[in-house]
Amino acid sequence: MILIKLGGSVISNKNKPFSFNDSVVKNIASELKKFYPKKKFIIIHGGGSFGHPLAKKYGIRNGLDGKEKLIGFSHTHQAMLDLNKKIIEIFLEKELPAFSISPSSIFITDNGKIVYGSIKIIEEAIKINLIPVLFGDVVIDVSKKIDILSGDAIMSYLASMLDVEKAIFLMDVDGIYDRSPNDEKARLIDELNEEAKISAIEGKFDVTGGIKNKIREAMKMDCIVYFINGLDEGNLTKAIEGKKVGTIKKGK
Amino acid sequence: MILIKLGGSVISNKNKPFSFNDSVVKNIASELKKFYPKKKFIIIHGGGSFGHPLAKKYGIRNGLDGKEKLIGFSHTHQAMLDLNKKIIEIFLEKELPAFSISPSSIFITDNGKIVYGSIKIIEEAIKINLIPVLFGDVVIDVSKKIDILSGDAIMSYLASMLDVEKAIFLMDVDGIYDRSPNDEKARLIDELNEEAKISAIEGKFDVTGGIKNKIREAMKMDCIVYFINGLDEGNLTKAIEGKKVGTIKKGK
Numbered sequence: 001m002i003l004i005k006l007g008g009s010v011i012s013n014k015n016k017p018f019s020f021n022d023s024v025v026k027n028i029a030s031e032l033k034k035f036y037p038k039k040k041f042i043i044i045h046g047g048g049s050f051g052h053p054l055a056k057k058y059g060i061r062n063g064l065d066g067k068e069k070l071i072g073f074s075h076t077h078q079a080m081l082d083l084n085k086k087i088i089e090i091f092l093e094k095e096l097p098a099f100s101i102s103p104s105s106i107f108i109t110d111n112g113k114i115v116y117g118s119i120k121i122i123e124e125a126i127k128i129n130l131i132p133v134l135f136g137d138v139v140i141d142v143s144k145k146i147d148i149l150s151g152d153a154i155m156s157y158l159a160s161m162l163d164v165e166k167a168i169f170l171m172d173v174d175g176i177y178d179r180s181p182n183d184e185k186a187r188l189i190d191e192l193n194e195e196a197k198i199s200a201i202e203g204k205f206d207v208t209g210g211i212k213n214k215i216r217e218a219m220k221m222d223c224i225v226y227f228i229n230g231l232d233e234g235n236l237t238k239a240i241e242g243k244k245v246g247t248i249k250k251g252k
Numbered sequence: 253m254i255l256i257k258l259g260g261s262v263i264s265n266k267n268k269p270f271s272f273n274d275s276v277v278k279n280i281a282s283e284l285k286k287f288y289p290k291k292k293f294i295i296i297h298g299g300g301s302f303g304h305p306l307a308k309k310y311g312i313r314n315g316l317d318g319k320e321k322l323i324g325f326s327h328t329h330q331a332m333l334d335l336n337k338k339i340i341e342i343f344l345e346k347e348l349p350a351f352s353i354s355p356s357s358i359f360i361t362d363n364g365k366i367v368y369g370s371i372k373i374i375e376e377a378i379k380i381n382l383i384p385v386l387f388g389d390v391v392i393d394v395s396k397k398i399d400i401l402s403g404d405a406i407m408s409y410l411a412s413m414l415d416v417e418k419a420i421f422l423m424d425v426d427g428i429y430d431r432s433p434n435d436e437k438a439r440l441i442d443e444l445n446e447e448a449k450i451s452a453i454e455g456k457f458d459v460t461g462g463i464k465n466k467i468r469e470a471m472k473m474d475c476i477v478y479f480i481n482g483l484d485e486g487n488l489t490k491a492i493e494g495k496k497v498g499t500i501k502k503g504k
Contacts, residue, residue, distance in 0.1 A: 070349030077352060078340060081333060097322030100329060105357040105373055118370035121357055124392045130322055140376045154433055161306060 001126065002166045002240065003223075004032075005155050005166030008136070010230035011087065011174040017049050017244030018079075018139045020086050022170040028170070031236040032131075036096055039240065040126050041160060043098065050083035051076060051136055055148050055245060063144030064248070073146050077138045079102055080213025084135050091131065099130040102195065103137035103149055107157075110142040114149070114157045123162070123229045156217040160176045164223045169214060192218070192225075194250040218249055222250040225249040253292045254409055254418045254492065255475075256284075256440050257407050260388070261300030261424040262428070262482035263339065269472045270331075272338050276483060281346040282426050283488040284383075288348055291492065294377050295339070295350065295385040296403045300312065302335035303328060303388055307400050315396030316349065325398050329390045332487060351382040355389040355401055359411075362394040366401070366409045373413070408469040420491045421466060422482025426465065428472055444470070444477075444501040448461030477501040 006028065032041060046179045047055065055061065058072025063166040086099050091098030101122060108116035122132045141147035146246055152169075177181055177186040192215065226239040228246035238245040258280065267272040284293060299307065307313065310324025334354050343350030353374060360368035374384045386406055394401035404421075411419055429438040444467065470477045476490040480498035492495040 059401055064380060065379070067347070067349070070351075070380070071344055071347060072343055073382070074340060074349055074351045078337060081337065085330060085333065092323055095319070097326055099322075099326045100333070100352045100354070101357045102352070104351075105353045107371060108373065108376060116372060118358065118372070120368060120370070121360065121392060124360060128316060128322070128392070128397050129319070130325070132454070139410075140373060140380070145380050165379060174323060198388070 001042065001162055001164050002168065003042050003044065003155055003158055003164055004236075005151055005167070005169045006043060006045040007085070007117055007171045007230060008048030008052065008151075010170045011045055012048030012050065012083070014049050014052065017053050018082075019049050022081070022086075022090070025087055025090045026094075028236060029091050030231065031233070031240075033094055034237065035240055036131070037129045039165050041117060041121065042126070042162075043129050043131060044150045044158075045087060045133070045135045047080060047086070047136045048083060050079045054079050055138075060138055060146060060148050063141065064146045065246055068106060068184065069146065073138050077102070080135050080137050084133060090197045091133070097130050098133045099125055100234070101125070101132050103132050103134050103154060105141055107149055107154070108142065109139050109147055109149055112141075112146065112147060112149070112153065114153060117157060117161065118159055119158070124159070141205050150213065152214045152217040154218045157220040164221075166224045166226065166239070167218070167221055168226040168228060168236065169218065170236065171227060172231055174229045175227045178210070189247050192247055220250075222238055222252040224251040253294065253416050254420065255407055255410055256298065257295050257415055257419070257421045258294050258295060258297040258339070258489075259421065260300030260304065260403075260425045261286050261480060262422045263297055263301065264300030264335070265299050266304065269305050270334075271301050272335070274338075274342070276344050277339055278346075279485045279489060280482065281343050281348055283485070283492075285346055285348055287380045288301060288383070288487065293383050294374065294378070294414075295383060296405045296406050297336070297339060297385070299332060300335060300387045300444050302331045305389075307318055312390055312398060313394065316398045321398065325390050329354070332387050336385060340385060343385070346443050347380050349416055350385045353377070353384050355386050355406060356391050359391055359401055360394065361391050361399055361401055361408070362402070363396065364393075364399060364405065366405060367394060369409060369413065371410070371413055374410070385496050398401055402465065404466045404469040408472045411473040411475055416473075416474045418491070419473055420478045420488065421443075421470065422488065423479060423484055424481070426481045427479045428463070444499055450461070456498070462471055462488045473501075474504040476503040
């Protein structure tokens, strides 16, 4: 089983609300098609310009502090379903049976960490060759009542609960750099390891913590992890086939 | 806690694909608003002209017998999410924090009967005053691999699992009749009881079994059950307040 994270900045333009990168998602679906159903996939996508603006607007991460927060909680989930639908439809057009599973219907967190997860339907869906598609979502939280659950956190949770051979993070840069990719001196890291000075790596901030959080979640995983540029056709194929691309973290 | 089933023929015109009774749903939301948050509600809606045509087209009830069935399975779920979104949006406009929970993400059936249900999120959502909104949906089935789970079956399952004081079925007729409501001799039944010749009651067929199935599910419930005309404003208020309206089945 392979977990694939479609970064919010790959499937949408984070600076343009409700924008969707149709052609990129079509390419991703075409690449996966070559391996389906021989390989089993679970797709998890980020919020991009659909989820993040609403999550910020309503201050979901600050927890429940008023009735209007509940309205915003539901609006944010609906925006994520809108984005999710666009992805599902592209997959279905390519005859890939992508199937939407709402994280807010199956997970409960405690300060951002998943403390309850009902993943039986994910397991059963995979058995009959469906491709479960989850996403960063609002979530009920034990401490804060409401919160945001990042797609990255779902990746590491599923990696710990399921028999996962590989996790692939699709990003809008070529992998993990030792400093901001915009910095001239930035150097792509071929292989991440515990000793790498992760704390020194810079990254953009978004409501779910950006690049540092992504690396933190990836380091928790026992499986092989790829960080690749999801905007370049062919990279996903290379990662699935185990060829050299982007930044890799070896399995434990 | 009160369970409310919005029949497919109340929220849409079953003869007109993808039709939605906007004004009826607005009235329903306005009536519920009078009781929220003092009363706790769970809403379950039917497939109406969104879910049923697709479920039939793809033959979902016949189980999994080919890859195109998986595509249809996902398409049917997406159509239900479209209908669900329309309802959620009307509730949010009225400042009722309706929150979508996908039945296909939390239930597994065996030949139509729920054998696995993860309802923890429903319980936690109610605690923080969200109004969970579920719906008749596609479902993974132990025997048939895929199936349809009716909103009526969800009603009786939730009634058996949660502390429910009342279940209200909104229909497009005034309640349960002793024969087809179109028959001149049809008589409205004031109170349903075990002795009533339920088997003699006639009803229209839809993919989830129609009126007979609805009564069968209702008879399983220990709580008070109302069958009322959801097209007439004021009926829902009466049922919530325990006044005489439609057909009633007393609590056990």
